[in-house]
Amino acid sequence: MKEISVYFDKYLDYCQLYRKKGTLNYYKKVFIYFNQVFDQMKITYFEELNEDSHDQIVRYMKFVSKKKNSKSNDYISAFYTVIKHFNINCNIVRRRKLNDDTDSFRTIPDNELNVILNYLNSLDIYKTSNRSWILAILLMLDTGVRINELIEIKNKNIDFSSRYIFLDETKSGKKRVVKFGSLSEDLLKLNYDINHEYLMWNYYNDSRMTKHSLYHFFDRLNSALNLDSGNVHPHRLRKTFATKLLRMGCPITTIQKLLGHSDIKMTMIYLEVDDFMVNKDFNEYYPY
Incomplete structure (x- = not known):
């Protein structure tokens, strides 16, 4: 038996x-995460799983990890992918998916975008790592890069x-170019x-910026600001970039290429x- x-x-x-690099990292x-779950369940081998194990995993996700249903569904699906890939014979019984509780996030309204930019302009760029933090926000709005891509940008x-x-x-592993x-x-x-x-x-500790540091600045x-539309996060900046291009008349195929x-x-x-x-579009393209 293999563990x-x-x-x-x-x-x-x-x-x-x-598979793609992003899939590997996922x-x-x-x-x-599952290694931690099975440590808590004191399970080492697939053969130790039984018909109640699925429910135990779900309970751990909901009440211990407090994961959203949508994230739990994704993780459980990935776990069963391994079972299917290796054709593992075990007694776990897969249940129905949890109800989807995904919260769709919205683009940042123009008035709140101005509030964000004014806040960034008010910061001293020579204090701590403000310069890089501010640049991170501006670049995500200006290019649509993901946060993982952002921290990997080389000066050369x-x-x-x-x-x-x-x-x-x-994310895809395919090299691409973005415009600023x-x-x-x-x-x-x-x-x-x-x-560098x-x-x-x-600049505080003279080393490359980490995601942890950037998320600290988002907090x-x-x-x-405590914006009415909700918290600012990297994906909202990326969505705002894409939607503003669309509103300016940019073809969707070009937006697709810019987003990668x-x-x-x-x-x-x-x-x-x-x-x-x-x-606007209805009035412009109305056919009669």
Whole structure:
């Protein structure tokens, strides 16, 4: 008998060979979590799972980890993928999915976007790591990059003459180029330092910026502003970038390329068409 953790490692080896980097990283996170779950359940082997194990896992997710139903469903599905992949014979009985409780987040309204920009302008860029934190917000609004892509930007990959940034670390594993504009350009030039490999730099401890540090700043920003539309987070900035392009008349296929989506259906999820756009387009294209 092989331990569950051994099968997890073997599936990660498979992902490393045949799946995208983002998928590999996702399964790593899921398997770390399930190893913790099974430690609590005192289960080491698949053969120890029984018809009640599924319910025990769900209870742990809901009442101990307090995960949302949608996240629990995703994690459980990933776990059963391993069972199916290796054709593992065990007694666990899969139940129905939990009710979806996904909260769709909205783009940031223009009036609140101005509040955010005014707050950023009020900060001293030479104090602690404010310069990199502010630049992170501006770049996500200006380019639509994901936070994982942002912290991997290398100074050597920035071309100021063409206003583009070459991303060699992306969610899909495919290298791509993003454009930047006047919103982030000045601070981007100020933060650019060829002596540092990475653009996003923590000036407080003189090392590259981490996601933890950036999320700390998001907490600080949200506490300071308490916006009516809800908290600011990286995905909202990315959605705001995409929707503002759409409102300016940018073709969806171009937005898809800028966001780095392989499937245009994913791009459609990011786009928010409001009543103003519906009325404007209806009046412009009304056929009679």
